[in-house]
Amino acid sequence: MSKTISEIHEIRAKKQKDLLIRTDPSAVPTKEGGRMHILVCGGTGCTSSNSLKIMEELEILIRTSGMQDDIKIVKTGCFGLCAKGPIVMLYPDHIMYTLVQPEDVNEIFDSHVKNGIPVKRLLAGEQKDGEITNALDSLDFFSRQMRIALRNCGAINPEDIDEYIARDGYLALEKVLTEMEPEDVIDEIKASGLRGRGGGGFPTGVKWNFAAAQQEHEKYVCCNADEGDPGAFMDRSVLEGDPHSVIEAMIIAGYAIGASQGYIYVRAEYPIAVERLDIAIRQAREYGLLGEDILGKGFNFNLELRLGAGAFVCGEETALMTSVEGKRGEPRPRPPFPAVKGLFGKPTILNNVETYANIPVIILGGAQWFSSIGTEKSKGTKVFAIGGKINNTGLVEIPMGTTLREIIFDIGGGIPNGKKFKAAQTGGPSGGCIPASELDTPIDYDSLIALGSMMGSGGLIVMDEDTCMVDLAKFFLEFTVDESCGKCPPCRIGVKRMLEIVTRITEGEGCPEDLELLEILARNIKAGALCGLGQTAPNPVLSTMKYFKDEYLAHVIDKKCPAGVCRSMLKFLIAQDTCKRCGICKKNCPANAISGDKNTPFSIDQDKCIKCGVCMEKCPFKSILKNA
Amino acid sequence: MxxxxxxxxxxxxxxxxxxxxxxxxxxxxxxxxxxxxxxxxxxxxxxxxxxxxxxxxxxxxxxxxxxxxxxxxxxxxxxxxxxxxxxxxxxxLSNHNSRCQTCSRSWMDCELQALANKLSVETVRFEGEKKLLPLDIGPSIVRDPNKCILCRRCVSVCKNVQTVGVIDLVNRGFNTRVAPPFDMSLSDTPCVNCGQCINVCPVNALHEKSDIDRVWEAIYDPGKHVIAQTAPAVRAALGEAFEMPVGTLVTGKMVTALKMLGFDKVFDTDTGADLTIMEEGTELIDRIRSGGKLPLITSCSPGWIKFCEHNYPDMLDNLSTCKSPHQMFGAILKTYYAKKNNIDPADIVVVSVMPCTAKKYEAARPELKTEGMPDVDIVLTTRELSKMIYDIGIEFPELGDSDFDSPFGNASGAGVIFGSTGGVMEAALRTVSDLLTDRSADNIEYEEVRGLEDIKVAAIQIGDLKLRAAVAHGLGNARKLMEAIRAGEQFHFVEIMACPGGCVNGGGQPLQRSDFRNWTDYRVLRTKGLYREDRSSYIRKSHNNPSVKKIYKEFLGAAGGSKAHELLHTHYIPRDNYK
Missing domain, CATH: 3.10.20.740 (Ubiquitin-like (UB roll))
Structure with missing residues (x-):
């Protein structure tokens, strides 16, 4: 049933009371809300490490003990601390359990749920002293973040529209429809300084304004949820944890530019996000928040999902729209820009999931508040998916201008195993790497470009001393070669040729002229490729060549891989002075490459050696050396 | 603006x-x-x-x-x-089969080669993996994916202009290829063999299946009587292959060259065109008078015929049962001409020189045989003829003119304009008008059916009859017209040619580089040549062609009669779109 504004208000007021125990430890529980909420992460990461099983077992225990009215189990979106999943959060105690296994459920239930005694061994981070404090405040990982786009992720049940409404959901839409003209909305977004979070960083308000200015009856609002950078999952988490924020923002965008139809283009590889979006769209329709005459204000807006088949290039705006139209997902030259001629040839705005997630908050909090966060030219926060050689793999949201050092060492918990930080890669295959010398650069759109990288959608991969930068460049080139659509020669053939050259360098077959060829190719692909994917494909090579030229030279001149990664240049040798001739290496070698016995020195036949490193691993005397 | x-x-x-x-x-x-x-x-x-x-x-x-x-x-x-x-x-170039010495496009303005010259590319610095893919050899068209540079012109012309759409891009990145669905051979698709893909290909990734060797073999077989017949559009374009200005009419030089190549006889397919008008005109009048299936739609263009068989199998009855002109003429050569000259038809080799690649497929149709013998044995495109002339070193532009051989000699101007969109319609109107009104009309230039407008519609007063005519060229336009007819639009007579502009722009014509054709519509220039020849013809109406009259008198009997039907008419087959 369609709801009126006052009915939505009633829902909000009631649900807020039910949820109060999650924010206020001294709150009086309501009958319907129950006295305890057990939030279990139902994001992709935790789900894949069995969090649904944890939920299921908790439910059985609670039901069999007849506590189901008192204790509510809530499946949430991602908390962000993916390295420590599955995560279970108990309210009103504010206790976070990490690395929970289904076997732990009985103990949590008996000790904590029934008797109020937290299970110490499962407590997150610094809480291990047993003190019961608010996990989200006491852990550096959480306390140093500023969660705007992720405000509801891990905090609400994304499959319950009422929980979203309780957290001021759809209040921005109400404000827009009742108090604001379309141009007011655009002015507000412009004044907020919000820039596109998908990678390009184009000012969102300006983009909306272009589309609003088009005198066309038919316009479209699109959401780019085709997140494809390796290791990036910001958008997935927002969609899984807070789908309504995107839906609300898209309705607002539709009102601002004069569109009545929207499409969310989401990759089919995100089944949980797709399912929750589907549920959320259905719920919003039921409440009359999508459809005809929204909130009785005479504005119509509909939303549909379109599933992408997994092509990275479909994250490029023109390719995305071509794909929505049902054609082969390929970019086309611009101009005309989508705001003038986009989906089905009509004015279209396309924004990224995270960009949309910021919109309702900006409308409610005001442009002035939003623009007080961040740096001069980059306002607000940015969500990063941090991965690679870092302790707290996961999702973090920080104000623009935070340094890389804070993200990696303070929030991210530093590098595992005492290894040294070498570089961080941002912007995925379109970005570049940032060396240790730049760790203190405040991160925003422009500083990253100046460093030869880019913000991108927010993937941040940390590398330690064991990473070969040539090999890293090869990895990204392999990705772009795989993902090139094939439309223009610079990308289709040029990036392929770059990969061939980098591959021969990593195989010890490179020559100094190859570095020159790489530079020529990189320069001209950047200048000549048709779309952003092609134009930025050389960046990983350019930036590693910029900061780690010596590694390239070591490969092509000395035929050595300093990090000891490139196998063909690797030699395992036995240090005769420390070798005890125990024969363990010989026994373990899968290629029968080691010979020797008590009387003859052990040696490795380099022709037979497959460079697997097992001998080195097994040698009790550290007598096997990697000669890089 | x-x-x-x-x-x-x-x-x-x-x-x-x-x-x-x-x-x-x-x-x-x-x-x-x-x-x-x-x-x-x-x-x-x-x-x-x-x-x-x-x-x-x-x-x-x-x-x-x-x-x-x-x-x-x-x-x-x-x-x-x-x-x-x-x-x-x-x-x-690093991913192109650059063996230019053995490439049949080399002598014909390869656009890639021209660009390499223009940009002074003297070496390729970025060699690497090259694709090696099998060729797809069909009855008319050969696809060589190793030459393809993925410019997509063929895909666009096939999909958007012709609305045939049997080739598109498959795979991604370096593995991107142009291919028919499921990597079928083109022959197993609804490809109509129109050859427009060849006309737009800048390299040699698409070309006709060459029959040059078969022709030489026949010419040097002493037991064979080898006849060349040339379609009207050939003479308006052949000179281009020898750097003569576009639109130069080379009828006489062409006949001379064919004789130099060693053909025993050189005839004009326009005679076949005149026969077609006699038969088709009669068919039209019959259908109008007897309340037969209308509109009558022309059947000269084999690309169009196959398109109709695939896409409008329910409308095959609208097609004229007339064979196309060169097939009609082939049938006459192997019967009437053979008998008259006392030659065993089994020893006659009819070689049609056509602006068309679809004619190769057409000539091999089993239903286009007379007494077990194909009406036409070999089809050469204009390009193949030019290659034969070039190969043996004939200095074509320097040649003098010769006349077509007797007994058929020169045909009517009506036959000549068959080479352009609207030409068959105009030729038919000249005859139908005279036959219906029983007098010889003086005003015989039907401007309303000429020109390159997508679909031309005209209402022509012939005696009491207001004849509604429509002309479409290019299969995309044909599709639009057919949909309109299916939706109930009424016409008496419809002309459809598969190629945009008609046969002057056939898939077998000399290639024009994009840096020329982007700025000049060569179709207009070639068409002008044909209308010039028509205007200078002594006879401009098919029914006035004396050799046609003679064929009817001596051999066929009445137009549309049983003998004519046996030799000059055919039938069509509904076809699935993908086997």
Missing amino acids: NKVCVTIDGISLYVPENYTILQAAKEVNINIPTLCFLKDINEIGCCRMCLVEVKGAKSLQAACVYPVSDGMEVLTHTPKVMEARKVNLELI
């Missing part, structure tokens, strides 16, 4: 606001190199050869699709531009 001011390489000028940079540059006599761009057919900016610097734009831009705007500044030959174009071309 509003005009905007743009500056190109320092030269400021006003151009219409819908111009691209490429067009604006042409106005100041700068021909920016292009490769994928084909006006009205393929405007997608994918090949990156026409890159220019646009002030304010981050990367280089494709001039072919970049719209001008007021105050725009463009630089077309900065070092950055020149290097990007050159590297781009080197990359294309």
